[in-house]
Amino acid sequence: MHEPSTIFAGGLRPAALTRRAVLASLAGFALAACSRREGSGAPHDTVTLYTSADAFLAQAIVDAAKAATGLDVRLVGDTEATKTMGLVQRLMAEKDRPIADVWWSSEALGTIGLARLGLLQPWTPAALANEFGGSWPQGLSGRSPAHASDAPASWYGVAQRARVIAFNTRRVTNEVPRSLEALCEARWKGRVGLARPQFGTTRSHIAAHVTLSGEGAVRAWLERFKANQPRIYEGNSAAVAGLAVGEVDVCLTDTDDVWVGQAQAWPVDLVYEGADEQAGGDATKRLPSRGAIVIPNTVAIIAGCPNPSGAQRLADFLVSEEAERLMAQSDSRNVPIRVPLATRMRAIDPRLAMSEGAPVRWDMMEASTEMADRLIAEFFPI
Numbered sequence: 001m002h003e004p005s006t007i008f009a010g011g012l013r014p015a016a017l018t019r020r021a022v023l024a025s026l027a028g029f030a031l032a033a034c035s036r037r038e039g040s041g042a043p044h045d046t047v048t049l050y051t052s053a054d055a056f057l058a059q060a061i062v063d064a065a066k067a068a069t070g071l072d073v074r075l076v077g078d079t080e081a082t083k084t085m086g087l088v089q090r091l092m093a094e095k096d097r098p099i100a101d102v103w104w105s106s107e108a109l110g111t112i113g114l115a116r117l118g119l120l121q122p123w124t125p126a127a128l129a130n131e132f133g134g135s136w137p138q139g140l141s142g143r144s145p146a147h148a149s150d151a152p153a154s155w156y157g158v159a160q161r162a163r164v165i166a167f168n169t170r171r172v173t174n175e176v177p178r179s180l181e182a183l184c185e186a187r188w189k190g191r192v193g194l195a196r197p198q199f200g201t202t203r204s205h206i207a208a209h210v211t212l213s214g215e216g217a218v219r220a221w222l223e224r225f226k227a228n229q230p231r232i233y234e235g236n237s238a239a240v241a242g243l244a245v246g247e248v249d250v251c252l253t254d255t256d257d258v259w260v261g262q263a264q265a266w267p268v269d270l271v272y273e274g275a276d277e278q279a280g281g282d283a284t285k286r287l288p289s290r291g292a293i294v295i296p297n298t299v300a301i302i303a304g305c306p307n308p309s310g311a312q313r314l315a316d317f318l319v320s321e322e323a324e325r326l327m328a329q330s331d332s333r334n335v336p337i338r339v340p341l342a343t344r345m346r347a348i349d350p351r352l353a354m355s356e357g358a359p360v361r362w363d364m365m366e367a368s369t370e371m372a373d374r375l376i377a378e379f380f381p382i
Contacts, residue, residue, distance in 0.1 A: 157296030193251035294357030
């Protein structure tokens with residue numbers, strides 16, 4: 001059994017790489033992949049996985065997948081600064097001659113975009129019939145129809161985390177802001193951090209609120225929020241690191257970044273955005289809160305991939321109960337979509353007791369994503 005070949009342009013806290021080193025690594029990988037496709041004698045059970053998951057988590061899951069399936073997995077990761085989008089663009093560039101077999105994204109929007117372009121192959125996980133009776137579970141968003149898969153069945157959601165408001169426990173000891181609207185208050189001016197909105201789950205967060213409240217409400221909130229001079233970081237983990245050293249007092253981030261920070265004894269904690277009793281109101285005055293935005297990891301098979309049989313086996317593992325258990329036990333503490341598993345693990349680790357999420361339909365986000373991208377470009381131009 002070969003050790004997995006791993007190429008990471010980044011990770012949770014990416015090391016500095018020269019442009020020449022990155023290009024050389026990518027060129028070497030491309031040559032190896034081409035040789036595999038052209039019958040160079042490489043094992044048929046080699047599967048190439050593209051993932052935006054953090055390096056420490058991706059490697060642990062790949063190691064388990066190897067042991068469970070016998071596959072040799074080549075792992076290609078994304079950088080923290082361009083989380084998800086870098087690999088999405090690469091998959092688009094490779095569409096006529098795919099190198100990747102499986103796509104594992106740490107969020108949903110990039111996967112939705114790939115599905116819209118026809119770059120994902122419809123597939124049926126073994127768990128769909130064996131565990132779920134033909135209907136993929138809806139996760140924590142219990143007030144909406146099932147949202148953790150799309151209608152063509154080209155991707156499936158697992159292992160959730162939530163968008164949260166994190167705070168420095170030494171600097172914020174009372175009156176922690178519990179809504180996006182609260183972050184616009186004068187006392188937080190210049191003291192709020194967030195990851196660059198063009199990428200990753202910050203983009204997902206804004207798109208979800210466009211879905212829930214409309215473009216007008218989000219635009220009005222962004223005007224107030226931008227006027228409060230938030231500090232922009234290159235990724236969620238960087239935002240939490242800035243929070244820990246006192247560059248900001250609060251930040252928008254994901255649950256897993258806070259849990260990782262706590263594992264390093266950083267003075268950080270989190271609150272979930274609560275749901276207003278009255279979610280309506282004048283959008284020019286306030287942005288309604290409908291609960292935390294809960295974001296699943298998503299798994300898909302690339303259309304026309306080199307090893308479709310191996311891709312199915314690896315994808316089956318990535319959405320399995322074992323993979324969800326491992327992700328829940330990791331420092332990321334992603335909450336399983338399997339309710340019995342989540343309940344058992346919550347009894348062991350209370351940090352897995354995530355509140356019910358806002359009713360976001362990830363399978364119906366296309367129009368909202370386009371609106372969100374226009375707003376992001378307007379208020380946070382690069």
